[in-house]
Amino acid sequence: MQKKIYLAELRWxxxxxxxxxxxxxxAIKQFPTPIxxxxxxxxxxxxxxxxxxxxxxxxxxxxxxxxxxxxxxSAHWVGPEFIKKVKQKNIKYxxxxxxxxxxxxxxxxxxxxxxxxxxxxxxxxHQEAEWIKEENPKKIHIISKIEDLDQxxxxxxxxxxxxxxxxxxxxxxxxALLTQTTLSVNETKNLIExxxxxxxxxxxxxxxxxxxxxxxxxxxxxxxxxxxxxxxxIVGSKNSSNSNKLKEIWEKNNIKSILIDSSKDLKxxxxxxxxxxxxxxxxxxPDILVKEVLDFFKNNYNTEIExxxxxxxxxxxxxxxxxK
Numbered sequence: 001m002q003k004k005i006y007l008a009e010l011r012w013x014x015x016x017x018x019x020x021x022x023x024x025x026x027a028i029k030q031f032p033t034p035i036x037x038x039x040x041x042x043x044x045x046x047x048x049x050x051x052x053x054x055x056x057x058x059x060x061x062x063x064x065x066x067x068x069x070x071x072x073x074s075a076h077w078v079g080p081e082f083i084k085k086v087k088q089k090n091i092k093y094x095x096x097x098x099x100x101x102x103x104x105x106x107x108x109x110x111x112x113x114x115x116x117x118x119x120x121x122x123x124x125x126h127q128e129a130e131w132i133k134e135e136n137p138k139k140i141h142i143i144s145k146i147e148d149l150d151q152x153x154x155x156x157x158x159x160x161x162x163x164x165x166x167x168x169x170x171x172x173x174x175x176a177l178l179t180q181t182t183l184s185v186n187e188t189k190n191l192i193e194x195x196x197x198x199x200x201x202x203x204x205x206x207x208x209x210x211x212x213x214x215x216x217x218x219x220x221x222x223x224x225x226x227x228x229x230x231x232x233x234i235v236g237s238k239n240s241s242n243s244n245k246l247k248e249i250w251e252k253n254n255i256k257s258i259l260i261d262s263s264k265d266l267k268x269x270x271x272x273x274x275x276x277x278x279x280x281x282x283x284x285x286p287d288i289l290v291k292e293v294l295d296f297f298k299n300n301y302n303t304e305i306e307x308x309x310x311x312x313x314x315x316x317x318x319x320x321x322x323x324k
Contacts, residue, residue, distance in 0.1 A: 014283035015315035016098030020075035022319035079134035236282035
């Protein structure tokens with residue numbers, strides 16, 4: 001059976017991932033190894049394996065990192081308590097955080113300084129929310145679904161007192177809404193509407209706070225759900241929440257989808273009955289993995305490939321090595 005492969009023109013790294021990888025590459029050239037990275041520099045198994053071979057050590061446990069080492073902060077940002085512990089061990093660090101993530105965290109700190117409480121929408125177990133809550137656990141209310149709103153009564157928001165902040169008097173119902181950057185507008189739309197109904201005076205997040213790469217890729221998948229396609233292949237790691245979200249969107253439209261780390265996974269999956277196949281990747285998947293998937297189809301099937309044009313991304317973030 002001939003297979004028609006539709007390949008998304010919009011794929012490969014977003015600006016935040018490019019920045020983190022560029023910083024890591026520059027650090028390898030400039031400083032002796034081992035170099036430590038908190039968490040994973042980005043959520044991609046191939047990338048982690050590649051850099052581990054270059055004496056890059058990934059991990060969460062600061063106790064295992066020697067004093068006076070060099071650490072690179074992952075693209076996901078870190079919280080103030082983590083930075084404090086890093087400094088206590090005399091560890092020098094380079095911040096490779098995505099500027100969009102940093103922007104939202106700075107907005108959170110500004111709202112807290114102005115005596116706001118914050119409702120923060122997150123995808124469970126994601127690092128962004130874990131770190132942002134450190135800014136003030138009592139004043140940042142983290143939710144992920146409409147049902148979570150039941151835990152946020154008007155009383156416990158309005159009833160906060162300035163005494164907790166700097167003296168006396170009632171907090172004048174100052175409430176702001178922020179979201180994890182990797183949640184698209186489509187994902188948060190219904191939840192934000194419910195929040196607005198419950199708290200009409202809430203200050204809403206800026207549209208620019210949403211990760212453009214997330215929105216662009218999800219909108220492309222939503223549009224393609226309308227076409228006569230049999231299968232979606234997403235190249236991305238299993239621990240990437242955004243890769244899983246692309247898969248989820250497709251399956252909600254009753255179309256088969258699979259998430260693979262590399263072309264090796266295709267050997268274990270029966271794809272012989274699928275004719276019209278869409279191949280995409282999340283913004284943290286290197287393009288070499290997509291090329292290997294295409295080679296798999298070329299080598300094993302009679303394959304026609306069509307490049308599907310989508311929105312172009314021109315965002316660039318500077319990747320200077322600033323040691324702190």
